[in-house]
Amino acid sequence: MPKWAMVIDLDKCTGCGACMAACKMENNIAIVDPEEAEYGRAMFWMDMITEVEGEFPNVRTRRIPKPCFHCDNPPCTKVCPVRATYLNEEGLVAQIYHRCIGCRYCMAACPFTAKVFNWKKPQWLDGEETCINPDVSVRSVGVVEKCSFCAQRLMKVKEEADLEDRPLRDGEYMPACAENCPADAIYLGDLENKDSMAHKLSHSYRAYRVMENLGVEPKVYYLSKRT
Amino acid sequence: MEIKRRDFLRLFGGLSGAVLLGGCGLDEVFDVPEALVAKARNGPGIETWKNTICRLCPGGCGIRVRLIDGTPVYVKGNPNYPVNQGGMCPLGLSALHALYNPDRLKGPVKRTGPPGAGTWEPISWDEALKTITETLVKLRGEGKSHQVAWLGYDERGLMKEHITRFMRAYGSPNYFQFSPTQNDIVPYLLLHGRPQIPAYDFLNAKLVVSFGSNFLEEGYSPIYYTKLYSHHRERETRYIQIETRMSLTAANADRWIPVHPGTYGALALGLAYVLIREELYDSTFVKRQTFGFEDWTDRSGEKHLGFKSIVLGNYYPERVAGITGLSSTTILELGRELGHTRPAVVIGDGGAIDNANGTFSLMAVQSLNALLGNYEQEGGVFFVGDPPFAALPAVVEDSVGKNGNQQIPVAHSLDVTFPVTNFSIESFTQNVLAERPYPIRALFLYKGNPLFQTLNHVDFAKALEMIPLVVSFDSVISETSEYAHLILPDHTFLEQWDEISNVPSVGFTHVGLQQPVIEPLYDTRNTGDVLIDLARRIGGTVAASFPFENYQKVIEHRAAGIFNSGQGAVASEGVKRFWLEYLHQRGWQLGRYASFEEFWGQLREHGGWWNPIRKQKSEREIFQTPSGKFEFYSQKLKSTIDSLVEKMGQKEQPQNLESVLTRLNISARGDSAFLPHHEPVSYEAEMPLHLITFRVLPNPDGQAANLPLMQEMFGYTVRRYWDSWVEIHPETAAEYGISDGAWVRVESSAGSISVRAKLNPGILAYVVAIPFGLGHSSYGRYAKGHGENPYSILRNLYDLLSGKPALEATKVKISLQSKPGV
Amino acid sequence: MRVGSHIDYELDQDAALYRPIYKTGRMYYFAVGSMVAIILWAFYMFFTQVRDGLGVTGMNQPVTWGFYIVNFVFFIGISHAGTLISAILRLSKAEWRRPITRMAEVITAIVLAIGGLHPIIDMGRPDRMLNLVESGRLQSPLLWDITSITAYFTASTVYLYVPMIPDIARLRDRGGKFKWFYAFAAWGWQGTEGQKRVLNRAINILMVMVIPIAVSVHTVISYIFSMTLQPGWHSTIFGPYFVVGAIFSGIAALLIVMIAFRKAYHLEAYLKEIHFQYLGTLLLIMSIIWFYFTFSEHLTGIFGGEPHEMDIIMYKFTGPFATFFWAMVMCNFVIPVLILSFRRFKKISGILIASISVVVGMWLERLNIVVPSLANPRMELPVGIYVPTLVEWSLFAGGVAVFVLGFLLFSKFFPIISIWEIEEGRKEGLKEIEERIHSYLPRTTSPR
Ligand SMILES: Nc1nc2c(c(=O)[nH]1)N[C@H]1C(S)=C(S)[C@@H](COP(=O)(O)OP(=O)(O)OC[C@H]3O[C@@H](n4cnc5c(=O)[nH]c(N)nc54)[C@H](O)[C@@H]3O)O[C@H]1N2
Ligand SMILES: Nc1nc2c(c(=O)[nH]1)N[C@H]1C(S)=C(S)[C@H](COP(=O)(O)OP(=O)(O)OC[C@H]3O[C@@H](n4cnc5c(=O)[nH]c(N)nc54)[C@H](O)[C@@H]3O)O[C@H]1N2
Numbered sequence A: 001m002p003k004w005a006m007v008i009d010l011d012k013c014t015g016c017g018a019c020m021a022a023c024k025m026e027n028n029i030a031i032v033d034p035e036e037a038e039y040g041r042a043m044f045w046m047d048m049i050t051e052v053e054g055e056f057p058n059v060r061t062r063r064i065p066k067p068c069f070h071c072d073n074p075p076c077t078k079v080c081p082v083r084a085t086y087l088n089e090e091g092l093v094a095q096i097y098h099r100c101i102g103c104r105y106c107m108a109a110c111p112f113t114a115k116v117f118n119w120k121k122p123q124w125l126d127g128e129e130t131c132i133n134p135d136v137s138v139r140s141v142g143v144v145e146k147c148s149f150c151a152q153r154l155m156k157v158k159e160e161a162d163l164e165d166r167p168l169r170d171g172e173y174m175p176a177c178a179e180n181c182p183a184d185a186i187y188l189g190d191l192e193n194k195d196s197m198a199h200k201l202s203h204s205y206r207a208y209r210v211m212e213n214l215g216v217e218p219k220v221y222y223l224s225k226r227t
Numbered sequence B: 001m002e003i004k005r006r007d008f009l010r011l012f013g014g015l016s017g018a019v020l021l022g023g024c025g026l027d028e029v030f031d032v033p034e035a036l037v038a039k040a041r042n043g044p045g046i047e048t049w050k051n052t053i054c055r056l057c058p059g060g061c062g063i064r065v066r067l068i069d070g071t072p073v074y075v076k077g078n079p080n081y082p083v084n085q086g087g088m089c090p091l092g093l094s095a096l097h098a099l100y101n102p103d104r105l106k107g108p109v110k111r112t113g114p115p116g117a118g119t120w121e122p123i124s125w126d127e128a129l130k131t132i133t134e135t136l137v138k139l140r141g142e143g144k145s146h147q148v149a150w151l152g153y154d155e156r157g158l159m160k161e162h163i164t165r166f167m168r169a170y171g172s173p174n175y176f177q178f179s180p181t182q183n184d185i186v187p188y189l190l191l192h193g194r195p196q197i198p199a200y201d202f203l204n205a206k207l208v209v210s211f212g213s214n215f216l217e218e219g220y221s222p223i224y225y226t227k228l229y230s231h232h233r234e235r236e237t238r239y240i241q242i243e244t245r246m247s248l249t250a251a252n253a254d255r256w257i258p259v260h261p262g263t264y265g266a267l268a269l270g271l272a273y274v275l276i277r278e279e280l281y282d283s284t285f286v287k288r289q290t291f292g293f294e295d296w297t298d299r300s301g302e303k304h305l306g307f308k309s310i311v312l313g314n315y316y317p318e319r320v321a322g323i324t325g326l327s328s329t330t331i332l333e334l335g336r337e338l339g340h341t342r343p344a345v346v347i348g349d350g351g352a353i354d355n356a357n358g359t360f361s362l363m364a365v366q367s368l369n370a371l372l373g374n375y376e377q378e379g380g381v382f383f384v385g386d387p388p389f390a391a392l393p394a395v396v397e398d399s400v401g402k403n404g405n406q407q408i409p410v411a412h413s414l415d416v417t418f419p420v421t422n423f424s425i426e427s428f429t430q431n432v433l434a435e436r437p438y439p440i441r442a443l444f445l446y447k448g449n450p451l452f453q454t455l456n457h458v459d460f461a462k463a464l465e466m467i468p469l470v471v472s473f474d475s476v477i478s479e480t481s482e483y484a485h486l487i488l489p490d491h492t493f494l495e496q497w498d499e500i501s502n503v504p505s506v507g508f509t510h511v512g513l514q515q516p517v518i519e520p521l522y523d524t525r526n527t528g529d530v531l532i533d534l535a536r537r538i539g540g541t542v543a544a545s546f547p548f549e550n551y552q553k554v555i556e557h558r559a560a561g562i563f564n565s566g567q568g569a570v571a572s573e574g575v576k577r578f579w580l581e582y583l584h585q586r587g588w589q590l591g592r593y594a595s596f597e598e599f600w601g602q603l604r605e606h607g608g609w610w611n612p613i614r615k616q617k618s619e620r621e622i623f624q625t626p627s628g629k630f631e632f633y634s635q636k637l638k639s640t641i642d643s644l645v646e647k648m649g650q651k652e653q654p655q656n657l658e659s660v661l662t663r664l665n666i667s668a669r670g671d672s673a674f675l676p677h678h679e680p681v682s683y684e685a686e687m688p689l690h691l692i693t694f695r696v697l698p699n700p701d702g703q704a705a706n707l708p709l710m711q712e713m714f715g716y717t718v719r720r721y722w723d724s725w726v727e728i729h730p731e732t733a734a735e736y737g738i739s740d741g742a743w744v745r746v747e748s749s750a751g752s753i754s755v756r757a758k759l760n761p762g763i764l765a766y767v768v769a770i771p772f773g774l775g776h777s778s779y780g781r782y783a784k785g786h787g788e789n790p791y792s793i794l795r796n797l798y799d800l801l802s803g804k805p806a807l808e809a810t811k812v813k814i815s816l817q818s819k820p821g822v
Numbered sequence C: 001m002r003v004g005s006h007i008d009y010e011l012d013q014d015a016a017l018y019r020p021i022y023k024t025g026r027m028y029y030f031a032v033g034s035m036v037a038i039i040l041w042a043f044y045m046f047f048t049q050v051r052d053g054l055g056v057t058g059m060n061q062p063v064t065w066g067f068y069i070v071n072f073v074f075f076i077g078i079s080h081a082g083t084l085i086s087a088i089l090r091l092s093k094a095e096w097r098r099p100i101t102r103m104a105e106v107i108t109a110i111v112l113a114i115g116g117l118h119p120i121i122d123m124g125r126p127d128r129m130l131n132l133v134e135s136g137r138l139q140s141p142l143l144w145d146i147t148s149i150t151a152y153f154t155a156s157t158v159y160l161y162v163p164m165i166p167d168i169a170r171l172r173d174r175g176g177k178f179k180w181f182y183a184f185a186a187w188g189w190q191g192t193e194g195q196k197r198v199l200n201r202a203i204n205i206l207m208v209m210v211i212p213i214a215v216s217v218h219t220v221i222s223y224i225f226s227m228t229l230q231p232g233w234h235s236t237i238f239g240p241y242f243v244v245g246a247i248f249s250g251i252a253a254l255l256i257v258m259i260a261f262r263k264a265y266h267l268e269a270y271l272k273e274i275h276f277q278y279l280g281t282l283l284l285i286m287s288i289i290w291f292y293f294t295f296s297e298h299l300t301g302i303f304g305g306e307p308h309e310m311d312i313i314m315y316k317f318t319g320p321f322a323t324f325f326w327a328m329v330m331c332n333f334v335i336p337v338l339i340l341s342f343r344r345f346k347k348i349s350g351i352l353i354a355s356i357s358v359v360v361g362m363w364l365e366r367l368n369i370v371v372p373s374l375a376n377p378r379m380e381l382p383v384g385i386y387v388p389t390l391v392e393w394s395l396f397a398g399g400v401a402v403f404v405l406g407f408l409l410f411s412k413f414f415p416i417i418s419i420w421e422i423e424e425g426r427k428e429g430l431k432e433i434e435e436r437i438h439s440y441l442p443r444t445t446s447p448r
């Protein structure tokens, strides 16, 4: 069984935000009204954290792209009353939009504020309906959503691999954010596969995970010389 | 795909339920857009991919569009296209929002009310073109063809040639582009004698020192640079960013060095001082390939001071420290690091050139590359060769055309200002207003949005109102096209044929093929084709100059040249840089295509052609100056000024020279005036703070403000959405009692705007910065009424040599308007 | 004169307890009317929420919970007054309990129902409520709540009903247009010795049973928070802390209700100064215990000084929530202690003020628990803002209105003071107590 994980190389990442946009487009994520966004209801599965350290002129700004960490010991799934979010056998933390009752307990329980909620009926650019990605189901009002590691793409490459009956190649399963990252800073791969890039990098001396002390075992590794 | 089909079946299972539940919005299916449900009905779609070029900024990235049953549903980077190698920026990713934008014009329209009233009525293409043709033919008949003008934006390559061809054939010298790119060229022109922005071999450099060039965000091709940057991260190349505000590039650099606005040149000369004094410069190159370094005597026996003496005499660290606000140790450190690292390349842009002294400070920056002997060296500066396009048939000119083309272009300044450029939006505006040297009877507005993007909004609007026929090609009505009489909407780039070659500063010859991925959604036309149509309607020599079926055929015609040259290769999986170089060593050519048809087919499939192999240029080729060398002492500038002096009557009168220099805001006298030097910028003393503007990836030039995702992401670095902000240093903010998120009034002598504060320790204490891009009063439902346009409070100042807007020459005062609140 | 009925009860010794049932004043109709109006408005507001989504509230990311969860915890807390208190008093055979127990039990029944509705109000998809049954996960603390609340509700309604049977029988015997109903509800009570024995047995079993359930309920509610890893929530003290808070607010609520009915229905003869004195003392004790818990909770946080923990503490001490936090301390500790520890202030009026202050304070406490932890996310994100909207306020008002209305209706159909227990008190109470006291004392040898 593969265990999918993501590695983000902060030494390469410039903070350009392409991953945020790619995610929005690939996953049919709604764009909320300006006032709503300003009030903290903007929906980004891939978020951007800005950390400013040091005193002028030795200021260091670093930008940290933040998807869902797909924790291996996810506090969010534990609290869900209806199993609308769960950890699947390949290590993805999934959402079942059709079952979610919208209690937002999982959001309250996520230490990394990775989930977003459909506070209103999701809306798209008038007329954009025509360009919605048919591989990704559209969410409805009142349910929670978050980064899925582009699970639909995993399904697709699996199907392709099955047809050619061969195992998946490393890097074949490529989420939208990684695919478009101009710095090639995002890797997604199988931790169980010792030769996978993700496995190698996750064992690099630069690798760290956010708040490891919590023991939630995030499966998103960051690489950085300066932690 | 199976899964999806099941998904949709489930979806329908729910749909019946939705009907029962009626309007109470209780069933998720209720939220599924009709179109998607319709799509679901057809079962899983067939997926296809088409390659083309992104045109949302001049970056020229190759993109790959995913189509389901022919409908574009997703855009990603083309992994095989050499410029971006699969990388994208947020803007490019939202391309579909441009295609499906609800505010697009559905066909040609005619203005019936006053400008800005928004009263438009549909008109047929034929009728519209008739009206225009009548005017053009009439003017031509009266021998007034030169009174027709065309204001373009940033178009390059074929489209630029195409328009030039039309204007020449018709008989008008008045085709201009207002994007600052060609004003950018001036300093390079003075030093190199060639009107080309050089490329930088970042890939092989060990140290990159950038003077204000925010290349990761505002570079000509941000994604190209981002790719290089990320490679560097593996190669441990050092980046030093000299910039007033900590931009994205500065944030990613190994060292950020904040300098006062307008003092970049001084710092560059300070570094030159260290290089010269400590003999860290490339003396062979300087001796052999530069002019005006040592003191020299001209033919008339007159003695001249050289760059060396000027620098050693004036730009010693202590003085430079005083000007730039840095410590002299920092300057020494920098100079030594630059001098001791090889290869080290220096690049200048942004703040270094966006000021009243831009030309001289960029000359100073570029001089460092000369001192380091970087030209045509590994990890240095070089010039990319043009693609081997097939030449187009010559333009046919009749007497009317000839006569028209000989007239003085209307954008040529009629006094001494802007002597080294053929265009400045300012002189254009003023001359149109004054009807000098002649009135403008018809104006074509192509791309861009000058009324929003230029400094002198008020006068420009007046100028537009004076012109009897204004035709725009916008696909969304903008502040500028509000003033047009006719709008002939162009396709969006995903519906359009075009050819994008040699994006400035990209390090290899390349051609991107922009091709339609979908039939035009509306009754729009490619402006290239419209021109051909117009030419035919005008007839005579004008028609004769366009012996093409349509614009696409012109592209094919030029591409044939590439095929015949046998150079380079179509950008496909197999053909990566290393293997091209391998072939090159073997001296082989890449004529791998049996026929042009095959080549063209490949080109269409893969979306581009490139040739990374550069043949070394001789110095004569590199430097096209009078001396054939890199000119520290710009003889072009000297002769230009001399000719201005001559214009003023009795030759070589010292007081004439004096007045010319004064009117060009050049305070330096003697030889310094023609050498790279620091020109102090004259700011308004009574204003306490400097105002600078910057641009963000999601909306570099305000043209993306009608894309909802880009509006939402506009402030993604500061978590602000759909809104502008002003960046203030915490200490400055404290002085004014301003806290993060408070509303702040920013006031200059040109006007005032209110924006919310964003405290940012990454900016100089007495400088405030506002992003450019928002503040539209038109341009569609998503753009209108969000944020503020900082250009509306910038003073109407320019670099009087190059015509480049002095975006960092305005000072302001700020005041707290109201505390932060929801 | 008598309104609506020709039943003669005025001669009865406990006429005052029958009067509210048979005599309806204008004020009564007005009160009912206004409560119904408020409730209807709340319903309309809720409808808009269902129609437009939770966007009509002030919640957002990261403040994903607001008033609804606050009120949920608050109401469930209040509900502890009743059953728990009455059970404890009954168990300890405190004679003065007699006029109090029923009101207490009624509070529980009504408020529990209100509180129990809140998780549903808070759902983004109330239409999917049944998923909790279809695909409920018992591992989720939310499910624990649902279970224990249901259990508590059943137990406490039965516990309210059973001791009411003799009184219902009395009403049945007096006839009137609801005779059929009373006849049905009285279960053929005739007051025979046998029935009495069964009744007392039942009451004893129930009261032993409800106490652990009651304790479990609020413990489990605290688990909703303490089971997460969030700073400010992830605390072992939460179980007892919540229970204490619950009883605290419960007693306060009970006192308010008692004072209200005493005034409205002129029950001075039954609810004497002494009752308030006793309950007042109880309130004082709880206030001190509450402070002890609050103190320990924050001290451990501050002493450990874990950054995220400190963010939240400072947010409450000096940050945006300072007003609410310190107001809470005033209302829950300073005010009640000042009033209740001085004879001079410990009058009914004083106790009323103290109780109101405590109820407000305990609501603030719930607010101080729910919002700050959410508003201060662990990641480097801006501090969240939460501004409740009209909808949330309306539903809050609605909840309170249901509470008042519930009581009004109850007091219209049943005596809000247990008549038979009062009588029992008169008949057997004295004797029994005398015996009990004798039993405490050392045996005295009687003289020849
Ligand atoms: N289940 C199911 N199977 C089907 C069909 C069906 O309806 N249902 N339809 C059948 C039919 S009629 C057809 S025509 C086929 C077509 O279906 P496909 O076999 O998928 O062929 P395409 O959709 O043309 O694209 C194939 C893949 O080529 C890749 N591609 C596209 N352009 C480029 C490029 O420039 N470079 C590279 N490297 N890759 C590129 C994309 O990944 C694309 O998914 O499917 C057949 N199979
Ligand atoms: N994603 C992204 N892409 C970019 C950039 C970016 O920031 N982000 N950078 C852009 C940059 S920096 C450049 S230079 C290139 C080309 O970018 P271009 O599109 O060629 O130029 P822009 O600066 O984008 O836009 C035109 C500008 O003209 C300027 N202008 C105002 N007044 C005058 C005047 O009097 N004369 C002239 N000539 N111009 C005037 C205004 O500042 C306006 O913004 O690539 C652009 N590519």
Ligand code: SF4
Pocket: A008, A012, A013, A014, A015, A016, A017, A018, A019, A020, A065, A177, A180, A181, A182, A183, A184, A185, A186
């Ligand atoms: S796309 Fe890549 S470089 Fe850009 S922000 Fe995301 S991770 Fe960083």
Ligand code: SF4
Pocket: A068, A069, A070, A071, A074, A075, A076, A077, A093, A109, A110, A111, A112, A113, A114, A115, A146, A216
């Ligand atoms: S990051 Fe948050 S949402 Fe994602 S798995 Fe971990 S806990 Fe759940």
Ligand code: SF4
Pocket: A079, A080, A081, A082, A083, A084, A085, A099, A100, A101, A102, A103, A104, A105, A106, A107, A143, A144
């Ligand atoms: S919001 Fe949905 S997914 Fe999250 S816990 Fe509640 S039911 Fe589960």
Ligand code: SF4
Pocket: A022, A023, A024, A026, A027, A045, A046, A067, A068, A146, A147, A148, A149, A150, A175, A176, A177, A178
């Ligand atoms: S993995 Fe997919 S879903 Fe997750 S952030 Fe990247 S693009 Fe978005």
Ligand code: SF4
Pocket: B054, B055, B056, B057, B058, B059, B060, B061, B084, B088, B089, B090, B091, B092, B093, B221, B222, B223
């Ligand atoms: S940089 Fe962005 S907008 Fe510009 S061409 Fe590339 S993808 Fe398009």
Ligand SMILES: [Mo]
Pocket: B218, B219, B220, B349, B350
């Ligand atoms: Mo630029």
